[in-house]
Amino acid sequence: MPNIIDISVPLHSGIPVWPGSPGFRLFQTMQIDAGEVANVSQLETDVHIGTHVDAPCHFVSGGKTVEQLSLEVLIGSAVVAHLPEIxxxxPEDLEALALPPNTQRLLLRTRNSQLWANQVSEFQIDFVALTADAAQWVVDHGIQLIGVDYLSVQRYYDSPFTHEILLxxxxxxxxGLNLTDVPPGLYDLVCLPLKLVGSDGSPARAVLIEKDH
Structure with a gap:
């Protein structure tokens, strides 16, 4: 069997969330230990929580919603690239990666992933993300999916332009990917958001499958 690497972060009440987000809450509404017939839980959460997918309508009026995203984009060969010192x-960083021709899915491992490894629960405003010019580079090079290892593809103090260019x-x-200790290289990505009709985003389970070389 090929090695499967889970690159999604666990969802619990202590995970870092974007400032102003209501966060994540999972609680039981029925309990066997309380004499009820079953354990039943209820979930209250922002859709942009933990490992999640942004749909175009997050920043584009009339853009596609989550259930309209192509599974052919969310599943397939992906390049993991390591950018440790930025x-x-x-665009210069991306150009220096010398990506394989026709790369369609790119996941960027930066120093952000160490925050997940260290279980840092406080939101960090100095996370690594793309400049608007880098977003345009992604578009110009035909990349259909971009993955980052913290809660936003754009820097904290930047305008929404990075999102707007991509979406x-x-x-x-x-x-919100956790790429800690994932070696750079080519993998198969499976990233499946919940099929939330009309939503601008969704939590997702994302895994990498090592290719047989």
């Missing part, structure tokens, strides 16, 4: 992802071009954004 504070922002620029306006139909690029699927996957945020």
């Amino acid at each position: 504070s922002a992802v620029t 306006g071009a139909g690029v699927v954004i996957v945020e």
Whole structure:
């Protein structure tokens, strides 16, 4: 069997969330230990929580919603690239990766992933993300899915332009990946958001499957 690497973060009440988000709450409404017939839980959460997918309508009026995203984009060969010594992802950084021709899915491992490894629960405003120019580079090079290892593809203090460039071009954004210790290389990605009708985003389970070389 090929090795499967879970690159999604566990969802629990202590995970970091974007400032202003209601966060994540899972609680039981029925309990066997209380004499009831079953354990039943209820979930209250922002859809942009933990490992999640942004649909175009998150920043594009009239854009596609989550259930309209192509499974052919969410599943398939992906390149994991390691950018360990940067504070922002620029076009020059992406160009230096020398990606394989026709790369369609790109996952960026930065120092952000160490935050997940260290279980840092406080939101960090200095996370690594793409500049708007880097977003345009992604679009210009035909990449259909971009994945990042913290809660946003754009830097905390930047305008929404990075999102708008990517989502306006139909690029699927996957945020909140945990790529700790994932070696750079080519993998098969499976990233499945919940089929939330009309939603601008959704939590997702994302895994990498090592290719047989």
